[in-house]
Amino acid sequence: xxxxxxxxxxxxxxxxxxxxxxxxxxxxxxxxxxxxxxxxxxxxxxxxxxxxxxxxxxxxxxxxxxxxxxxxxxxxxxxxxxxxxxxxxxxxxxxxxxxxxxxxxxxxxxxxxxxxxxxxxxxxxxxxxxxxxxxxxxxxxxxxxxxxxxxxxxxxxxxxxxxxxxxxxxxxxxxxxxxxxxxxxxxxxxxxxxxxxxxxxxxxxxxxxxxxxxxxxxxxxxxxxxxxxxxxxxxxxxxxxxxxxxxxxxxxxxxxxxxxxxxxxxxxxxxxxxxxxxxxxxxxxxxxxxxxxxxxxxxxxxxxxxxxxxxxxxxxxxxxxxxxxxxxxxxxxxxxxxxxxxxxxxxxxxxxxxxxxxxxxxxxxxxxxxxxxxxxxxxxxxxxxxxxxxxxxxxxxxxxxxxxxxxxxxxxxxxxxxxxxxxxxxxxxxxxxxxxxxxxxxxxxxxxxxxxxxxxxx
Amino acid sequence: xxxxxxxxxxxxxxxxxxxxxxxxxxxxxxxxxxxxxxxxxxxxxxxxxxxxxxxxxxxxxxxxxxxxxxxxxxxxxxxxxxxxxxxxxxxxxxxxxxxxxxxxxxxxxxxxxxxxxxxxxxxxxxxxxxxxxxxxxxxxxxxxxxxxxxxxxxxxxxxxxxxxxxxxxxxxxxxxxxxxxxxxxxxxxxxxxxxxxxxxxxxxxxxxxxxxxxxxxxxxxxxxxxxxxxxxxxxxxxxxxxxxxxxxxxxxxxxxxxxxxxxxxxxxxxxxxxxxxxxxxxxxxxxxxxxxxxxxxxxxxxxxxxxxxxxxxxxxxxxxxxxxxxxxxxxxxxxxxxxxxxxxxxxxxxxxxxxxxxxxxxxxxxxxxxxxxxxxxxxxxxxxxxxxxxxxxxxxxxxxxxxxxxxxxxxxxxxxxxxxxxxxxxxxxxxxxxxxxxxxxxxxxxxxxxxxxxxxxx
Numbered sequence: 006x007x008x009x010x011x012x013x014x015x016x017x018x019x020x021x022x023x024x025x026x027x028x029x030x031x032x033x034x035x036x037x038x039x040x041x042x043x044x045x046x047x048x049x050x051x052x053x054x055x056x057x058x059x060x061x062x063x064x065x066x067x068x069x070x071x072x073x074x075x076x077x078x079x080x081x082x083x084x085x086x087x088x089x090x091x092x093x094x095x096x097x098x099x100x101x102x103x104x105x106x107x108x109x110x111x112x113x114x115x116x117x118x119x120x121x122x123x124x125x126x127x128x129x130x131x132x133x134x135x136x137x138x139x140x141x142x143x144x145x146x147x148x149x150x151x152x153x154x155x156x157x158x159x160x161x162x163x164x165x166x167x168x169x170x171x172x173x174x175x176x177x178x179x180x181x182x183x184x185x186x187x188x189x190x191x192x193x194x195x196x197x198x199x200x201x202x203x204x205x206x207x208x209x210x211x212x213x214x215x216x217x218x219x220x221x222x223x224x225x226x227x228x229x230x231x232x233x234x235x236x237x238x239x240x241x242x243x244x245x246x247x248x249x250x251x252x253x254x255x256x257x258x259x260x261x262x263x264x265x266x267x268x269x270x271x272x273x274x275x276x277x278x279x280x281x282x283x284x285x286x287x288x289x290x291x292x293x294x295x296x297x298x299x300x301x302x303x304x305x306x307x308x309x310x311x312x313x314x315x316x317x318x319x320x321x322x323x324x325x326x327x328x329x330x331x332x333x334x335x336x337x338x339x340x341x342x343x344x345x346x347x348x349x350x351x352x353x354x355x356x357x358x359x360x361x362x363x364x365x366x367x368x369x370x371x372x373x374x375x376x377x378x379x380x381x382x383x384x385x386x387x388x389x390x391x392x393x394x395x396x397x398x399x400x401x402x403x404x405x406x407x408x409x410x411x412x413x414x415x416x417x418x419x420x421x422x423x424x425x426x427x428x429x430x431x432x433x434x435x436x437x438x439x440x441x442x443x444x445x446x447x448x449x450x451x452x453x454x455x456x457x458x459x460x461x462x463x
Numbered sequence: 464x465x466x467x468x469x470x471x472x473x474x475x476x477x478x479x480x481x482x483x484x485x486x487x488x489x490x491x492x493x494x495x496x497x498x499x500x501x502x503x504x505x506x507x508x509x510x511x512x513x514x515x516x517x518x519x520x521x522x523x524x525x526x527x528x529x530x531x532x533x534x535x536x537x538x539x540x541x542x543x544x545x546x547x548x549x550x551x552x553x554x555x556x557x558x559x560x561x562x563x564x565x566x567x568x569x570x571x572x573x574x575x576x577x578x579x580x581x582x583x584x585x586x587x588x589x590x591x592x593x594x595x596x597x598x599x600x601x602x603x604x605x606x607x608x609x610x611x612x613x614x615x616x617x618x619x620x621x622x623x624x625x626x627x628x629x630x631x632x633x634x635x636x637x638x639x640x641x642x643x644x645x646x647x648x649x650x651x652x653x654x655x656x657x658x659x660x661x662x663x664x665x666x667x668x669x670x671x672x673x674x675x676x677x678x679x680x681x682x683x684x685x686x687x688x689x690x691x692x693x694x695x696x697x698x699x700x701x702x703x704x705x706x707x708x709x710x711x712x713x714x715x716x717x718x719x720x721x722x723x724x725x726x727x728x729x730x731x732x733x734x735x736x737x738x739x740x741x742x743x744x745x746x747x748x749x750x751x752x753x754x755x756x757x758x759x760x761x762x763x764x765x766x767x768x769x770x771x772x773x774x775x776x777x778x779x780x781x782x783x784x785x786x787x788x789x790x791x792x793x794x795x796x797x798x799x800x801x802x803x804x805x806x807x808x809x810x811x812x813x814x815x816x817x818x819x820x821x822x823x824x825x826x827x828x829x830x831x832x833x834x835x836x837x838x839x840x841x842x843x844x845x846x847x848x849x850x851x852x853x854x855x856x857x858x859x860x861x862x863x864x865x866x867x868x869x870x871x872x873x874x875x876x877x878x879x880x881x882x883x884x885x886x887x888x889x890x891x892x893x894x895x896x897x898x899x900x901x902x903x904x905x906x907x908x909x910x911x912x913x914x915x916x917x918x919x920x921x
Contacts, residue, residue, distance in 0.1 A: 009536065010473060012472065015467070015468060077467050077468065078838070078840070109839045109841070111878070151835075171629075171882070174881035174882065174884050174885045175841065177884065177885065178832065178835045178841050179835060180836060377609075377637060378609050378637060378638060381533075381536045381606060381610060383567070420569070420629070420878045420879060423632035423633055423879075424628075424629070424632065426635065426636050
């Protein structure tokens, strides 16, 4: 019997996160006046210790003991050789996936949620507000808050709130409060509802609501928390790739291709950044973020300065964007419905270090079902995009007759997304692609903003 | 940082199951005429290789390579020290749980599903029919059938079918077909519906339906599969306790108390039987099956001969029973809604080797929520009974000031049962206990059957 899993013991867990800001140059975030902002501008939104981490350029940052302790509930996560999928594809490629679905909320999200809640607690914060798309982030933050004894309030994009009722229950099990967004509780929410009372909502609107709710607390004990996009979030997620690297070393392999699905960019960054470092240092390696054709931020959106949220509460960030007012179509991969992309990931794409791919909704589900019936586990709709990317590479390897090592991030399970699989089997899942007209009109919103340069890393 | 998890590597997985029939004496199953039946009587229902296993008294039975290979998708499962729960309870006890929730369907059930499907396939069977209560078993069998390429049809107890719609979707993801029971597709189902068109259904009825559907296939290529109760099912589950023992050895511990929730008995048997063997050989160890007060088979039902199903298609088995016509109340722990109990488990109770406990529904959920907010993972409603049992023992240890090692089986996660947690938080979960009148009237059905003796093991 060939072993499928490569385990690490608790004491083999990485003790430091890898900070990509040590190895690439970034355009700074800009304030409303178009000038770079300093850390203090973010102080009402985030605790200062996290802001310091956001701007740090130290290459290695210690993971605090209490964070490691909570990580140890599910980390180190297994690295799995997808032997049954390889067999079904009859490919000479070796396919490995890093199984981040084993965390309590079922995704990679708690890697940063636990860290963020810890730093907030250290800073004296008692309550955290956030938004969530598919519900993975809101669950992760509720879980993390319950571990450290903080309160948690989650604004959940309405379409996902309706499609995935169990996510709210999951947050409740950990003591978190979840409301659908847009809500009437914030100005940003009221405005969105007045424009369209039937809006499915969007991450952009939900972010505005959560920031408003956090900043509006006059006790000063509430902060906002973001589950993706920002540098410190990417930093915390690198534990994924660092573990995967150790695990591959144990079996004497190194990836030719690294793949992650990309919405805001954090699970992709998590698996890829430790390998990006090697690529910058000369390794030959293909790095593919895979996004949905219905929300093609990296593959079709330009590299611009834009806001991270609809109400423009956030600074302008240098990133690929479909425009901060863009409401992505109601694809089932709610976690990939975001108009922007992490500046670090955007920068890598601008420099050609990472090459984005897009996948249609139907082919993503095809890949998910093949995966469930071979590897035995049912992926989240977001994760099916990474699987589709990996399958494409494995097929290419077969055509070329090449032995290739493919690593992808299995970012989450689909156990709370089974209703979407029902629709797939009922033939009710359709491809949604963005039209050129929609793209042009959504780009209108940033046409007067400054333009970032694609700064070279080296 | 103290490690929470004790892992085994793939090559440390047990290579043999432990067969308790080598160590205890059992009353034989009886046919309709009241005489012991031979293996051939079961041939239309089960493949002969599994029937041989059902009656074998060999102590150790090899786990076939292809079964080990599928096991390796999630096995060896982690043994976890519940440090956060211990801290919350301020107990001197060490609490360990064996995490069987990490399997693809989310419970211990595939330990036997994979084995049964393998043996059916070896015997030339192409299609398997079964019943499911909470949906864990139906999912597990669908998963196992998808791994070996067999067809799967599942009759799901109607109340769970309605309460847990995602279970059906999960089975569909693996290619299984799931219908609510009672159905109009079988005589047994038609009869149940004619008696009460609004019946919540029961495992007893669903078993009758599945047997009828299997035996009725004239091609001879269909068999029935049972997820609990029978000897070969208990056998396959012993991989749980055998792994746990190895894992405890690694940290130099041995349990004073072993706990599992008990519906049909299989997850309890899985964790407990390898320790029962030690107890029979002289070890001092408390062994507690924990059942719901709403379906108190072991704690209040007598040790009798009774049928395993409502339509009396099964032989009479020597077991604790509430009567084969008993329809358990609609408690949320659907997997514990069964009138009978595995004959092997019943025999251990009759001999005083295992001491059953019962837990009310509300205290089970209290325990489940405490567990979710300390250990971080959300248990299945069935599993909360084992947790409640473990918490009670940990509290007792505190009162007595005793350092005690408690091991319980974390039989499954509650991610598809979150609607029940919603009800708990809404104050809509109530205690349901069986009245003496109900007990007496349900006992009527076996009063003319033969009586088993509590045969001594040694």
